[in-house]
Amino acid sequence: MHNTTIEKSTLGQRLAALSLAALSTVLATATLAADRAREPAEVYRQVCAHCHNLDKAVGPQITMPFPEAAWEARGDYIHTTVREGRAAMPSLRNAKISDTELEGLIDALLRGELADTAAGKE
Numbered sequence: 137m138h139n140t141t142i143e144k145s146t147l148g149q150r151l152a153a154l155s156l157a158a159l160s161t162v163l164a165t166a167t168l169a170a171d172r173a174r175e176p177a178e179v180y181r182q183v184c185a186h187c188h189n190l191d192k193a194v195g196p197q198i199t200m201p202f203p204e205a206a207w208e209a210r211g212d213y214i215h216t217t218v219r220e221g222r223a224a225m226p227s228l229r230n231a232k233i234s235d236t237e238l239e240g241l242i243d244a245l246l247r248g249e250l251a252d253t254a255a256g257k258e
């Protein structure tokens with residue numbers, strides 16, 4: 137009788153340990169996915185800066201803030217420009233910049249948050 141009780145609790149502990157292990161796997165995977173999306177400033181520096189930084193001037197300045205009323209139109213314009221290219225600017229596909237990263241980048245660009253990054257101050 138006593139033995140059965142011990143076995144049961146051991147099994148319970150094993151199950152608890154198992155589900156904890158499963159949970160931490162899920163958490164680790166979620167963290168990894170989140171880690172893969174780079175911060176807007178990092179994306180800008182890695183993908184846009186070598187043409188758009190003020191000292192490069194291959195492409196025009198794109199980091200000036202826009203008034204909120206223009207965000208939707210300007211955001212669509214940036215999105216189309218990045219995905220389809222524009223004149224001398226090549227199109228940039230998902231392998232270069234994910235949808236999540238592009239959304240974050242556009243948001244930061246519209247708010248003027250990357251102005252210092254473009255000027256090489258950050």
Ligand code: HEC
Pocket residue numbers: 180183184185186187188194195196197198213214217218222223224225226228233241
């Ligand atoms: C290989 C160089 C190059 C890279 C890399 C590049 N661009 Fe461009 N971009 C250009 C050029 C050149 C133009 C001007 C195109 C034209 O003549 O209309 C331009 C134009 C633009 C415009 C239109 C500007 C305006 O106000 O009309 C936007 C927006 C833009 N780029 C965003 C980006 C973003 C965001 C990135 C990074 C994800 C990026 N570009 C990466 C070269 C580049």
